[in-house]
Amino acid sequence: MQPTVRTLLDRPELGLALLTPPASLPPEALDAAVVWAHSSDLVDPAPFLDAGHVLLTTGTQFERAEADEPDFADAYVRRLLETGIAALGFGTEVIRAGTPDALVDACARQGLPLFEVPYRTPFIAIARLVADLLAEDAYARQAWALAAQRAISLAALRPDGLSATLGELSHRLDAWVGLIDAAGTLDREAPDGGLEQPALGEVVGEARSMLRRGQRASRSLVAGESVGAPQRITLQTLGGGGALRGVLAIGDSAELDQAGREVVTSVIALAGLALEQNRDLDRARGHLRTGLLRGILAGDTDLAERVASEMWGPLPAAPFRVAIADVPAQHVDRLTELLELRVEERGGRLFFGRDQDTVVILLEDADTALADEVAAEFEVPVGISDAVAADAVALAHEQALRALERARETKAGVVAFDEISRQGVLAFLARTDARAVALATLAPLTEYDEAHGTSLLETTRSWLEHGGQFDATAQALGVHRHTVRSRVALAEKLLGRDLSGFHARADLWAALLAVD
Structure with a gap:
C-alpha cells in the first residue's frame, strides 16, 4: 500500500506530532499519497519540489526572515501548496526550540498538513521509511499484476476463453468490464447487469462512435450523470486501424495504476487475438455464404437450404424480400457481425452474403426494418425488392439492384422497388443516363422563358399532366384556355415537334421526369 501522511503520523518510532488542526485541513488531506521525502532549508524550495512530496526543514530560513519579513510564513506556505506537496515537517531543537507560531498559523489558514519532528528522529529515518514503503508497495503491485496475468492467461484457455478472461479481469479490478463487438452491440459483460441504464447506453453509444471512425483509440467518459450516478468508464478499441474488432469498456477501479494498466494491456492483447481468430472463422463462413448465395440466385435453393439449416437455421420463409446494401470495405466486418447477430436472434429466417462490393440480404416480408437498421447504422444506401414467392428470388434480386441504383442518388x-415502380417505366428510364439528353431537349423552352419572362415549360408540363386538355390546364394554371393553346403552339414551334401524337408527348414527359 502506498504511504500517506497518516501512515507517517501513525508510526510510533518516528514520534511525529501533527500541529495543524484536522478541522482546518481539506478532506482526505492526511490520506494523500506520499511519493518522496527530503529536506531543505532554502527560503524558496518550490523549484525542487513536486506533487506528493513531504518537505522536511529545520527552520534556518525562518531565523533569517522573521525579523525582516512578517508575512514570510504565509508566502512560504503558499509557494509549497502551489507545488502540490503532501505535508511539511519541522525538525525542532536543531536550529530553534519548537515550531514557529507564524508557520503553524499559516499552515492552518491555508490547509497544509504540518507535523513536528522531534530531535531524536533524524530526517533520514523519515526518508528511508517512505522509500521502504514505496518499494514494498511497488513489489506488492508487481506481485498482484503477475498473479492477475497468470490467472487471466489460465482463464483464456477455458472453453469460452474470452468470457472467462473478462470475468477474471473484472474480479481482479473489482470493476465492471464489458465487450462491445464490431457491430456495436454489447457482446458480453462481467458481472452480468453490472452497469445499468442509462450509463450502459451511453457507453455503447460512445463505443459505436469509435467503431465508426475506424481508428485505434482509447478514451474515458463519465456515464450516468443524468440520473445522479456518474461512473467513469475507460474505452479501448480492439484490433488494428481500419479493421477494429470491438471495444473493451472498464469501469472505474482503484486498481488501475501502472500495474493495473499492465494487466488491462495483456487482456486487450488476449481479447484481440481471440477476436481475430473469430474473424478468420467469420471469413470462412462468409465465403460459404457467398457460394450459397450464388446458388440461390441461380435458382438452386435445395443445397442452400440444407447447409443453412445445419449452420445457422432455415432460410427465410416466403414471401420474402431481397435487400442489397453498398458497404465500404472498412465496414464489412462490422456489418457481418451485426447480421450474424440478427441471424442468431431469429434462429435463422435470415440469410446474407457478399456479392462483389455489396451485401445481399434475404429476409422475410415482415422483417423490412432490418434494411432501415443497416442504412442508419452504416450510413449507406440500401435497395429492397417487393415481396416475392420462393421461386422468384432472381426477380427480387433484380428489383433490389434497381432500387439500390435509386438509393445511391441520395447516398x-x-x-423500396415499389416506390419507383409506382412512377412508371418512363420515370425509371429517365433516371439512368437521360438527364443530359433531356436538358438539351427542353433547352428551347427554358431559354425562351428566361429571355422573355414567360412560363412555356410550366404550361407544357401542366398540359401533359392533364392529358392534353386545354380547359383543365387553364383552370389549374388560372389562365384562359386560349392562353394555354397559344403557349403550347409556341412550345411546339420552339421544340420543332407536333405534340398532338402520343409518342411525342411521351418523349417530352420522359424528358421532364429526367430533369426533375
Whole structure:
C-alpha cells in the first residue's frame, strides 16, 4: 500500500506530532499519497519540489526572515501548496526550540498538513521509511499484476476463453468490464447487469462512435450523470486501424495504476487475438455464404437450404424480400457481425452474403426494418425488392439492384422497388443516363422563358399532366384556355415537334421526369 501522511503520523518510532488542526485541513488531506521525502532549508524550495512530496526543514530560513519579513510564513506556505506537496515537517531543537507560531498559523489558514519532528528522529529515518514503503508497495503491485496475468492467461484457455478472461479481469479490478463487438452491440459483460441504464447506453453509444471512425483509440467518459450516478468508464478499441474488432469498456477501479494498466494491456492483447481468430472463422463462413448465395440466385435453393439449416437455421420463409446494401470495405466486418447477430436472434429466417462490393440480404416480408437498421447504422444506401414467392428470388434480386441504383442518388437510406415502380417505366428510364439528353431537349423552352419572362415549360408540363386538355390546364394554371393553346403552339414551334401524337408527348414527359 502506498504511504500517506497518516501512515507517517501513525508510526510510533518516528514520534511525529501533527500541529495543524484536522478541522482546518481539506478532506482526505492526511490520506494523500506520499511519493518522496527530503529536506531543505532554502527560503524558496518550490523549484525542487513536486506533487506528493513531504518537505522536511529545520527552520534556518525562518531565523533569517522573521525579523525582516512578517508575512514570510504565509508566502512560504503558499509557494509549497502551489507545488502540490503532501505535508511539511519541522525538525525542532536543531536550529530553534519548537515550531514557529507564524508557520503553524499559516499552515492552518491555508490547509497544509504540518507535523513536528522531534530531535531524536533524524530526517533520514523519515526518508528511508517512505522509500521502504514505496518499494514494498511497488513489489506488492508487481506481485498482484503477475498473479492477475497468470490467472487471466489460465482463464483464456477455458472453453469460452474470452468470457472467462473478462470475468477474471473484472474480479481482479473489482470493476465492471464489458465487450462491445464490431457491430456495436454489447457482446458480453462481467458481472452480468453490472452497469445499468442509462450509463450502459451511453457507453455503447460512445463505443459505436469509435467503431465508426475506424481508428485505434482509447478514451474515458463519465456515464450516468443524468440520473445522479456518474461512473467513469475507460474505452479501448480492439484490433488494428481500419479493421477494429470491438471495444473493451472498464469501469472505474482503484486498481488501475501502472500495474493495473499492465494487466488491462495483456487482456486487450488476449481479447484481440481471440477476436481475430473469430474473424478468420467469420471469413470462412462468409465465403460459404457467398457460394450459397450464388446458388440461390441461380435458382438452386435445395443445397442452400440444407447447409443453412445445419449452420445457422432455415432460410427465410416466403414471401420474402431481397435487400442489397453498398458497404465500404472498412465496414464489412462490422456489418457481418451485426447480421450474424440478427441471424442468431431469429434462429435463422435470415440469410446474407457478399456479392462483389455489396451485401445481399434475404429476409422475410415482415422483417423490412432490418434494411432501415443497416442504412442508419452504416450510413449507406440500401435497395429492397417487393415481396416475392420462393421461386422468384432472381426477380427480387433484380428489383433490389434497381432500387439500390435509386438509393445511391441520395447516398444513404432505403429505397423500396415499389416506390419507383409506382412512377412508371418512363420515370425509371429517365433516371439512368437521360438527364443530359433531356436538358438539351427542353433547352428551347427554358431559354425562351428566361429571355422573355414567360412560363412555356410550366404550361407544357401542366398540359401533359392533364392529358392534353386545354380547359383543365387553364383552370389549374388560372389562365384562359386560349392562353394555354397559344403557349403550347409556341412550345411546339420552339421544340420543332407536333405534340398532338402520343409518342411525342411521351418523349417530352420522359424528358421532364429526367430533369426533375
